[in-house]
Amino acid sequence: MKKWIVALIIGMVLIHIKPALAEETYDWESLNQISDSALQLAKQERFSESAQLLEYFAVKFEEIPIDREYISLDHFRTITSTHKNAKDIIQDEKISTDEKVRSLTKFRLVVDAMVSEHQPLWGSMESSIMETFSQMKSDVEEGDNQSFQHDWNQFLALYEVIYPSIQVDFDSQRVKKMDAHISVVEDRLFQEIPETSRVKQLAIMEEELKALFERVKEDEADPSLLWVIISTGSVILLSLSYSGWRKYRGEKEKQAKRENNNQ
Known part of the structure; x- marks a missing residue:
């Protein structure tokens, strides 16, 4: 079965x-x-x-x-x-x-x-990833290292899901840039630097993440709008073709009547 x-x-x-x-x-x-x-x-x-x-x-x-x-x-x-x-x-x-x-x-x-040429599916994970990242920043500001580690692991799990997609959609230098940010935070020395420095590092990483998601939103054209244009154009073309055919058929019928009357 x-x-x-x-x-x-x-x-x-x-x-x-x-x-x-x-x-x-x-x-x-x-x-x-x-x-x-x-x-x-x-x-x-x-x-x-x-x-x-x-x-x-x-x-x-x-x-x-x-x-x-x-x-x-x-x-x-x-x-x-x-x-x-x-x-x-x-x-x-x-x-x-x-x-x-x-x-x-x-x-x-x-x-x-x-x-996908427009808005790949991995972009739909933006909300979950950015919310988790925002919580990480709050953990650092509040000095809650345990919650930070929990949220950091959650972020890594989510980022891992979209990582292959990022490798496909971006050049290697862009990917390596994010890899470097992650390596900095994962280093045990990260917890030993001042709070302000940690928040600053996370803020830089956050901007890079936002830039990734924003980049995939920059479409040359809205696919839904393009579909409307194509559909509308097809309807107009079909209407014109049908009108032309009706006009042609009408002329042929008139010609046939004239020929019958002349006989």
């Missing part, structure tokens, strides 16, 4: 795969749908079926050539690593459901980051 369900899901995904035209194409959207289905199955604790979809993803992903036109070597490695991690975790019975879903979420987000 489970095999039939997975086969049905794969079949539904294949329906959306775009046909090849003059040359072979590689449909990232179908891979995006496979990753989403794998995540949804994991959320339902249907781990065996989710693992089968991950296997199918690997087969389709290997068909994509590694070059600038389709995917860079760095991005290929990022997705491959995230996929392997998700596959290993979901098949491990000792690992909790939450951890399995977290791993699949990380995989889902990085695939979407490769596909």
Whole structure:
């Protein structure tokens, strides 16, 4: 029964795969749908079926050539690593459901980051991450080291989920900059420096985080607005075409009547 369900899901995904035209194409959207289905199955604790979809993803992903036109070597490695991690975790019975879903979420987000040109899904985690970071600053200001460590660990867990996506959407220098900020806070000496210095360091890191999220919001065009424009244009074109056809048909009918009257 489970095999039939997975086969049905794969079949539904294949329906959306775009046909090849003059040359072979590689449909990232179908891979995006496979990753989403794998995540949804994991959320339902249907781990065996989710693992089968991950296997199918690997087969389709290997068909994509590694070059600038389709995917860079760095991005290929990022997705491959995230996929392997998700596959290993979901098949491990000792690992909790939450951890399995977290791993699949990380995989889902990085695939979407490769596909989305506007506002990738990982940007939706901004609120959770920034709220946690704000709480960390409050912990430092209040001198509550225990709460700070708890909130810091929570922040790292959230940031880890979007980290592969950031690697895909930003250049390596930008990623290394955030890595450096994290290394500073993780260093045991961080707790020994004055409170004002710690708050200042966190404020700098906070601005860098905000800049990351703001960057993915800077779209060339609002997709919803673009859809309205395309839809409106299509309706206008269809209306003009229909009006022209009615006019043409009317002229033909008049001509036919004149010919009948002349006979």
